[in-house]
Amino acid sequence: QQQVKQSPQSLIVQKGGISIINCAYENTAFDYFPWYQQFPGKGPALLIAIRPDVSEKKEGRFTISFNKSAKQFSLHIMDSQPGDSATYFCAASISGTYKYIFGTGTRLKVLA
Amino acid sequence: DTEVTQTPKHLVMGMTNKKSLKCEQHMGHRAMYWYKQKAKKPPELMFVYSYEKLSINESVPSRFSPECPNSSLLNLHLHALQPEDSALYLCASSRLAGGSYEQYFGPGTRLTVT
Numbered sequence: 599q600q601q602v603k604q605s606p607q608s609l610i611v612q613k614g615g616i617s618i619i620n621c622a623y624e625n626t627a628f629d630y631f632p633w634y635q636q637f638p639g640k641g642p643a644l645l646i647a648i649r650p651d652v653s654e655k656k657e658g659r660f661t662i663s664f665n666k667s668a669k670q671f672s673l674h675i676m677d678s679q680p681g682d683s684a685t686y687f688c689a690a691s692i693s694g695t696y697k698y699i700f701g702t703g704t705r706l707k708v709l710a
Numbered sequence: 711d712t713e714v715t716q717t718p719k720h721l722v723m724g725m726t727n728k729k730s731l732k733c734e735q736h737m738g739h740r741a742m743y744w745y746k747q748k749a750k751k752p753p754e755l756m757f758v759y760s761y762e763k764l765s766i767n768e769s770v771p772s773r774f775s776p777e778c779p780n781s782s783l784l785n786l787h788l789h790a791l792q793p794e795d796s797a798l799y800l801c802a803s804s805r806l807a808g809g810s811y812e813q814y815f816g817p818g819t820r821l822t823v824t
Contacts, residue, residue: 700752
């Protein structure tokens with residue numbers, strides 16, 4: 599019940615296209631859902647995060663869509679660029695517990 | 711400023727060596743974390759400090775010894791490591807209150823145990 603399932607494992611998108619990464623969870627106590635971007639040899643960088651009281655959050659080209667009833671959330675990268683090529687991790691947390699449950703990661707490659 | 715710094719960037723050590731990893735943040739965060747990350751895997755939580763006290767130890771072997779000298783610094787002391795301990799070691803920090811618990815990660819220390 600503590601798992602966060604992430605798909606796809608890898609994704610190839612043409613420049614200018616939309617990249618979509620999905621995550622699903624079981625534990626309804628989770629109330630914070632961040633997305634991280636990680637380049638090779640670097641630490642994860644917080645991209646965007648959402649709480650269950652909103653269904654969508656947008657920051658620039660990055661959008662999180664959240665479906666509370668389905669216990670799913672997804673990251674959409676609009677107008678994908680080669681510089682977006684990285685590994686993306688979703689995560690889920692319960693406020694105050696300090697612990698993130700990470701998804702398994704998605705390796706995104708955007709072709710020029 | 712959302713920067714967490716870590717030193718060294720790379721470390722190669724033998725199985726009998728003693729070394730330390732260092733982490734620093736100046737965001738006023740009172741929670742600090744150590745993670746271990748293997749290639750193509752998500753970060754795995756090792757330790758959490760809150761208000762400079764150890765809050766969580768995820769059953770980490772005693773050859774890893776954390777220390778939090780003050781609210782800005784976090785160390786990880788390494789002794790008698792095994793080759794399978796080779797990984798990227800990440801430090802992170804976060805606030806403890808206010809509704810947002812974003813964890814900010816440092817760039818990591820790439821550790822190789824020979």
